[in-house]
Amino acid sequence: MLIKKQSWIGCLLAAVLTVGLVGFSMETSLMAQDAAAPPAAETPAAPAEPAAATMEQRIFDLEKYVTNGQAGKDGDVTWKSNIAGPGPGHNAWQMVSTALVLFMTLPGLALFYGGLVRSKNVLSVFAQCFGIAGLVTILWWACGYSLSFGAGNAFIGDMTYKFLDGVSPYASGAGYWWISDAMWSMFQLTFAIITPALIIGAIAERMKFIAVMLFVAIWMFAVYFPFAHMVWATTGLMCGPLNPDAAIKAIDFAGGTVVHMTSGWSALVLCLILGPRKGFGKEPMAPHSMVLCAIGTGMLWVGWYGFNAGSALGADGIAANAFMTTTLAAATAGFVWALLEWVLRGTPSVLGFCSGIVAGLVVITPGAGFVTASSAVIIGVLAGIIPFLAVAYLKKMLGYDDALDTFGVHGVGGTLGAILTGVFADEKANSIVAGLKEGLLMNQLKAVALTIVWSVVATAVIAFIVKMVVGLKVSEEVEQTGLDQPEHGESGYELH
DSSP states (O other), X not given: OHHHHHHHHHHHHHHHHHHHHHHHHHHHHHHHHHHHSOOOOOOOOOOOOOOBOOHHHHHHHHHHHHTTOOTTEETTEEOBOTTOSOOHHHHHHHHHHHHHHHHIIIIIIHHHHHHHSOGGGHHHHHHHHHXXXXXXXXXXXXXXXXXXXXXXXXXXXXXXXXXXXXXXXXOBOSSOTTSBHHHXXXXXXXXXXXXXXXXXXXXXXXXXXXXXXHHHHHHIIIIIHHHHHHHXXXXXXXXXXXXXXXXXXXXXXXXXXXXXXXXXXXXXXXHHHHOOOTTTTXXXXXXXXXXXXXXXXXXHHHHHHHHHGGGGSSSSHHHHHHHHHHHHHHHHHHHHHHHHHHHHHSSOOHHHHHHHHHHHHHHHGGGTTTSOHHHHHHHHHHHHHHHHHIIIIIHHHHTOOOTTOHIIIIIHHHHHHHHHHHHHOOTTTOGGGGGTOTTHHHHHHHHHHHHHHHHHHXXXXXXHHHHHHTOSBOOHHHHHHOSHHHHHSOOSSOOO
């Protein structure tokens, strides 16, 4: 045993000695090479740290905080700001806005759509909303945020922020000067959640839950992530305000193209491929609870302030303008839609008020931070008329089963809003419009055309893939029974 131990120690000493000799030999060789080599060029000095702020600069920083501008920089003069990072007031508004946008989907949209379907399908709508919220959140964490807002190219981002790497709660600037990078990513997540959830209104009461989940998973990569990048990322193809090299210098304050047009046009294609509900056009399919629908509408309206005013990315004058224009357009459109029903059908229905309010919210969305109060009222009037005509007459004329009028409100309304933003955008509402006004309407039309073509083609391809893999539509027996029990093992209303 002693011999083995001594042998082991001897081997270890020999190994250490060998490594030392090799290291000494390499060091001697390198020193000789250094002596023979010509002098290396001097390493450039690292850029100097910005100087500490003077009293005047510190006051300048405070003024920039109040006005939601960039601290630590005045023209070409840069200094180290004492208040760099998320600012409490602006960041607080962003946190509230993020919660409000999530509130739009859960429970707002779930109640709005849930009240409009028949009672045997109410839980299927809730399940789809919850399922989409979970699925999209996981995708957003894994790569969705990075693909949407990584530098990438003009069409899609990259994987820089995969698993939200580098997205710090303590840093700011990814979204805007004073909001936490973490809150920016969560704010945008809530947009990503509600967009595909809107689509389920067109295919309600007849599409398999597994098909909905698979469709949404593919659709996020094929449609949503690219459009979020193209419209809102600094390298995006259609980001007029942030990308000086954008091929289409369009503007979209809070999601006319990204949210409403992509979901609305995709909804139309999907419902056409899926086919109508059993008995569509032959038997009544009235909403089972206008109470739930009305409550959901109110929640959507309140949540929409996070959607639109929150898109100012700070509690500033632009946010106040968006809050004002959102209120004016929604109220006006709700009144006009119900008034049209009163004139044409003899009664102003609660469903008419609800549909009009949502249409007004949709149409003002892309221009909320770019138009004035009077323009918002005009937009509200048009929002109460044109989507009404699409829902009341176009659907009947063409015979498609858009169960809860997703296309009529979001597809038509989103398209109308994107175009009207090009007409009514005013530098009095937002100074950024001044540099983009020339040719703006044409750029908006180009953005609209690209959104429609991309959404339609991508949705058609995805729908046929899903149909081949898991099928799209539930059986006639399940549809007759209702989706709640067969698909989820529960009923919305138990009889005792």
